[in-house]
Amino acid sequence: MKIKVVSRVLEANERIAEENRKLLKDKGVFVLNLMSAPGAGKTSLLIKTIELLKSRVAIGVIEGDITGTEDAERIGALRVPVVQINTGGACHLDANMINTVLQELPLDQIRLLFIENVGNLVCPAEFNVGEDMKVMILSVTEGEDKPLKYPLMFQESQVLLINKIDLLPYLDIDIERLVKNSLKVNPQLKIFTVSCKSGEGLSQWTDFLLSKINPV
Amino acid sequence: MKIKVVSRVLEANERIAEENRKLLKDKGVFVLNLMSAPGAGKTSLLIKTIELLKSRVAIGVIEGDITGTEDAERIGALRVPVVQINTGGACHLDANMINTVLQELPLDQIRLLFIENVGNLVCPAEFNVGEDMKVMILSVTEGEDKPLKYPLMFQESQVLLINKIDLLPYLDIDIERLVKNSLKVNPQLKIFTVSCKSGEGLSQWTDFLLSKINPV
Numbered sequence: 001m002k003i004k005v006v007s008r009v010l011e012a013n014e015r016i017a018e019e020n021r022k023l024l025k026d027k028g029v030f031v032l033n034l035m036s037a038p039g040a041g042k043t044s045l046l047i048k049t050i051e052l053l054k055s056r057v058a059i060g061v062i063e064g065d066i067t068g069t070e071d072a073e074r075i076g077a078l079r080v081p082v083v084q085i086n087t088g089g090a091c092h093l094d095a096n097m098i099n100t101v102l103q104e105l106p107l108d109q110i111r112l113l114f115i116e117n118v119g120n121l122v123c124p125a126e127f128n129v130g131e132d133m134k135v136m137i138l139s140v141t142e143g144e145d146k147p148l149k150y151p152l153m154f155q156e157s158q159v160l161l162i163n164k165i166d167l168l169p170y171l172d173i174d175i176e177r178l179v180k181n182s183l184k185v186n187p188q189l190k191i192f193t194v195s196c197k198s199g200e201g202l203s204q205w206t207d208f209l210l211s212k213i214n215p216v
Numbered sequence: 217m218k219i220k221v222v223s224r225v226l227e228a229n230e231r232i233a234e235e236n237r238k239l240l241k242d243k244g245v246f247v248l249n250l251m252s253a254p255g256a257g258k259t260s261l262l263i264k265t266i267e268l269l270k271s272r273v274a275i276g277v278i279e280g281d282i283t284g285t286e287d288a289e290r291i292g293a294l295r296v297p298v299v300q301i302n303t304g305g306a307c308h309l310d311a312n313m314i315n316t317v318l319q320e321l322p323l324d325q326i327r328l329l330f331i332e333n334v335g336n337l338v339c340p341a342e343f344n345v346g347e348d349m350k351v352m353i354l355s356v357t358e359g360e361d362k363p364l365k366y367p368l369m370f371q372e373s374q375v376l377l378i379n380k381i382d383l384l385p386y387l388d389i390d391i392e393r394l395v396k397n398s399l400k401v402n403p404q405l406k407i408f409t410v411s412c413k414s415g416e417g418l419s420q421w422t423d424f425l426l427s428k429i430n431p432v
Contacts, residue, residue, distance in 0.1 A: 038253045038337045038366060039358025066338065068365055089368070091307070091338035119366070121254045122282065122307035122336050141357040141380070142255025149284055150254060150335070152305070164357070170386050172413075197388075 013127055016095035020102065020130025027107040029060075030213050031115065033093075033131035035153055038119030040139040041163040043071045044196040046114055050078050052206045053112070057213060060110035062101060064093040064118050071116065081105050092123040095130055112213055121146070125153035133212070135159040140167055144178035151185040159190045161205065166195040229343055232311035236318065236346025243323040245276075246429045247331065249309075249347035251369055254335030256355040257379040259287045260412040262330055266294050268422045269328070273429060276326035278317060280309040280334050287332065297321050308339040311346055328429055337362070341369035349428070351375040356383055360394035367401040375406045377421065382411040 024031050036042050050059055061082040063072040072084035083104045085097050098115065105113070115131065117124040125134070136157040138146060141164060147154045154160065160182055168175065175193070182189055190208070194201035240247050252258050266275055277298040279288040288300035299317045301309065314331065321329070331347060333340040341350070352373040354362060357380060363370045370376065376398055384391065391409070398405055408424070410417035 037255060037335070038362055039355070065365055067367065070361060070364065091336070118338070119253070120307070120336060120338050122334070123339065139255070139357060141355060141383070145286060146254055148286065149281055151283065167357070167383065167386055170383055 010126070013095045016099050017128040017130045020095055020098055021132075023102065024107070024113065024130060027110075029107055029110050029113050031113045031131045031133075032209075033115045033117060033124075033129055033134045034137065035117045035121075035124045035134060035157070036119060036137035037121040037139075037142060040119070040137045040142065041196055042116050042119065042137055043074060045137055045161060045163060045194070046116055047074060047078065048196045048199070048202055049114075049206060049209070050075070050080055052202060053209065054078065054080060056210065058109050058111045060105045060107075060113045062098065062105070062113065062115045064097070064116055066090070066118060081110065087118060091118055091120050092127050093117050093129055094127045098129045112209070121150045121153055125156045133158045135161065137161045137163050138178075139164045140171060140173050140175065140178070144174050144181060147178070147181040147185045154182055154185045154189065157186070157189065159192070159208075162191065162193045164195060164197070165193050165200060166198045226342070229311045232315050233344040233346045236311055236314055237348075239318065240323070240329065240346060240348075243326075245323055245326050245329050247329045247347045247349075248425075249331045249333060249340075249345055249350045250353065251333045251337075251340045251350060251373070252335060252353035253337040253355075253358060256335070256353045256358065257412055258332050258335065258353055259290060261353055261377060261379060261410070262332055263290060263294065264412045264415070264418055265330075265422060265425070266291070266296055268418060269425065270294065270296060272426070274325055274327045276321045276323075276329045278314065278321070278329065278331045280313070280332055282306070282334060297326065303334060307334055307336050308343050309333050309345055310343045314345045328425070337366045337369055341372045349374045351377065353377045353379050354394075355380045356387060356389050356391065356394070360390050360397060363394070363397040363401045370398055370401045370405065373402070373405065375408070375424075378407065378409045380411060380413070381409050381416060382414045 063084045075082045083101045134157040192205045275296045279300045291298045299320045350373040408421045
């Protein structure tokens with residue numbers, strides 16, 4: 001009984017996600033769904049990425065939060081179009097929420113759209129929103145066991161950004177084991193190690209993004 | 217329609233939570249529901265707490281994870297009774313899951329029961345499981361804005377453990393602002409700052425726990 005309800009919800013979501021995907025494809029917008037646990041650094045990563053790319057590609061942002069507009073204000077200060085979704089309690093974004101706000105963005109002028117999901121290592125991975133690519137961020141402070149304990153997001157993502165590597169000297173984490181565990185649950189995962197604080201690794205990430213928007 | 221379904225689920229959960237609470241109270245067991253984002257240090261905190269208290273009070277543990285038994289094995293190595301719940305995808309524990317495993321524990325011999333929830337800063341706070349106290353753990357690496365962005369868990373908890381304070385010298389976080397933001401969403405919150413690595417602050421936390429089990 002419970003499973004039936006869940007399955008109907010997911011089917012309805014998938015239908016709207018497909019609508020979003022078609023609309024965004026027609027407009028020539030490449031869409032990333034950024035997911036992570038709270039505090040892994042989604043917003044910081046987004047800000048650094050925008051700073052590095054905004055002179056080369058037109059960027060838009062959809063900010064998802066349970067409540068508040070702090071993150072959207074930080075992004076808006078970079079002078080890129082941004083829309084805030086407040087889920088009002090819901091622990092993930094879904095396709096319908098995205099569908100509702102797409103018209104608020106100047107899609108004809110955007111090539112790259114970032115959707116920052118609610119901070120949650122579980123539920124966002126269950127809901128497609130119409131993205132071209134799911135990107136997850138994991139902070140090195142979260143421990144090397146996370147791919148084994150929360151496999152779904154690692155499996156659903158095409159890219160894993162391992163963030164806060166500037167903190168490695170002060171942690172006991174075994175980063176090689178983290179990479180190994182990640183690839184164990186998803187052998188296709190493209191992995192970057194980055195620090196938004198020191199800037200290390202960010203250019204490899206932005207080069208990768210540019211190659212996706214302008215494939216040779 | 218959607219809200220109706222959610223409300224029925226929560227009502228059913230509350231009924232079973234009440235059953236659990238009554239059973240555990242009859243047995244004289246004090247129950248804590250430990251909640252946090254993934255990687256904030258729930259299991260490490262639990263291990264340290266057990267090491268400090270197990271000679272003075274009989275402890276039992278219910279481990280909640282989406283998948284795997286790693287944490288239960290770490291706890292079991294301390295020679296306390298432990299039961300593992302695998303939610304099989306669900307992002308939180310609910311009262312029925314707890315109800316199902318209670319009989320697996322020697323409740324007549326336990327005075328203090330820890331329930332380690334699934335790592336998630338959102339959903340676990342919506343489901344009572346029959347606990348006497350909700351305790352949340354936040355790592356200093358998660359940032360001082362978390363109480364404002366994820367208020368529910370801060371509001372539902374009686375205790376906040378701010379963990380990993382050994383990392384403070386390497387972070388930009390303003391811990392006074394974190395405490396202020398936490399008290400803003402829940403003025404009654406009892407806050408401890410701890411490090412499971414250095415041991416700082418842990419005795420204040422365990423003294424507090426002992427005072428709850430054996431009130432004067």
